[in-house]
Amino acid sequence: MSEEEDCDCLVVIVDVNPVWWGQRSKSSHQITLTECMENVLVFVNSHLMMKHTNQVAIIASHTHESRFLYPRRNSESTDATDEIRSADGKYELFALVDNTVMEEFKKLMTESHTGSVHTDTLLSGSLAMALCYINKLDKQSKVGVTRRSRILVIKASDDSASQYMNFMNVIFTAQKQNVLIDACVLGNDSGLLQQACDISHGIYLKIPQIKGLVQYLLWVFLPAASMRDTLVLPPAIQVDYRAACFCHRTLVDVGYVCSVCLSIFCQFSPICSTCHTAFKFMGPPSMKSKKKKSSLPAS
């Protein structure tokens, strides 16, 4: 009786924002981007080692594009594993992953980019690409193979409010497709990723000591989703789901919502600033005038 093979797919999205990484000072408490990539490769190799059928993909999230570092685009046509002859007895798949990632990463970072410099990472685009990739693998898989997919985001720079819409779309799609989104945050706390992890039932962790990145990756994020009940993992944080008003960007407890475009305001205004609909003023309920008895004309 053949055992059903289940396949665990992991997509790692690494934030390679050159502005953030470039601003790290060379002190004993910080790591460089290269060291971070090496830690990620150790983690990825461990994931591949857990089970023969595990799959992995790595996406680099830059300020002006998102690119797949592994698998490489033309890897379907040529069977690249045959070409790697490992010199030191390393498992060929590990060597393939390491070499491909390092080559593509070097290409990405050394490309000169003309145009304006942005400081925020295009994380929502990387998440959308990851979901499309997972969807493609799901459609291609054979009948009877149960697939569990998850996305691990290693985030460095801060959130960008302009990506809110795309981010929320991605989060709801991930929840529907049963894809977990885990977050490993190196910099400041990210509200968007906290919401993503809460809604999709993933783990959110802000690393206290960045030097120990590989330890946190292997301890918290390596076990598969089915094992997470048996482990003691960082507790879920209470996410603040209050909305921010559109006029002042402050979090509101009680707000006024436009019924046409669903934008939120903190005080009543006669015109919605987003969709320019005029609202009627909600005054106190008017008293209906009592019917006066019409006096009969004197005949």
Next chain:
Amino acid sequence: MDEEQDKAYTWEGDYERTWEAIKEDEQGSLQSTVDDIIHRAKRRRFLDRPVNVRLGMMRHLFIILDMSKSMEEKDLKPTRLHSTIKLIESFIEEYYDQNPISQLGIITTSNMRAEKLTDLGGNPRRHINTLKKCKDKVCLKEPSLQNSLELALTSLRHMPGHASREVLIIMGSLTTCDPDNIHQTIDTMKSNNIRCSVIGLAAEVRICKKLCNVTNGTYGVILDETHYKELLMEHTLPPPATVNSESSLIKMGFPKHQIHTDKPAICVCHLDSKTSEGFGLGGYFCPQCHSKYCELPIECKCCGLTLVSAPHLARSFHHLFPLDEFTEISTTSLDESYSSYCEACQGRLSGQVVYLCPRCDKVFCLECEMFIQEALHSCPGCASTRPKQVRTS
């Protein structure tokens, strides 16, 4: 007083040679043709949606379920009633997923009377549990269209003007037994701005057609169970708002989840329950009256404030900011400058047609295009590129 029939009936048209639409590919498999047909059907429906139309985002929908003798027919397995209840359960979940701040109620009609099964509310569990009990009920005699419409009217009449008022009737019988003039009821529905739609399980009935035409609803008659599911799921999308619906600012509360370490309390939603469900330390507290609730969205029973969280509103954003349609290009006429790999899934573009996003100019394969338009609602290409800035000297 005859309505103009724009479309002729199918039997009045020309003879359609349906077998010519099916072609085998090189390996003799029909899978690609089947996918193609399904995809074209989906795109056609997608194209029919009018753009730049104001949508009714806050919906109050009543489902009127026919429980007359005709629902015991076995043309849908196992009986029409069982099949309908199963489909309505999945409809309810999808409805609350697409319209999180909307409300739903269920009315059943049997034995020439109408009865309210569940009142308008925002909790899907309650509706689904009550609906499950309905499976064992006996189906009697005839339905009454007028009684059920009047019953829906009594609740919908008091709803605020900014919400869209809708009624969805699932009609398995070809007759209806009414106490009074149904045309007056139809006019009352129109004057109260209630949009009535009907899904017929048997055949087209003239009075249903008139009801839908007058109130601007849709009328569909099912062909088989798959078509039934399609027609039902179309109603999860928000309908275009009518001219008479008022737009107003609705006051809503956004409570934060709080955990009190010292005072466990029972929540207001489970105040009447016999079990100890809802008793605990954490919950959402209404910003106006501080009553405790265990889940959102809900309407506060004490002060009447609607309590929601920001993601609930965000779920409806993709209706308001829909994605542009991708242009279809055949692979042969594609320019050399475009990559031969799908931008999203990195797979090789092997099919006949590829899809191009008009904004970011990236190509996608068929699978990704369907996924993006139906599930993701965000183009990965647009999200991964910065808009090009024109340099002015």
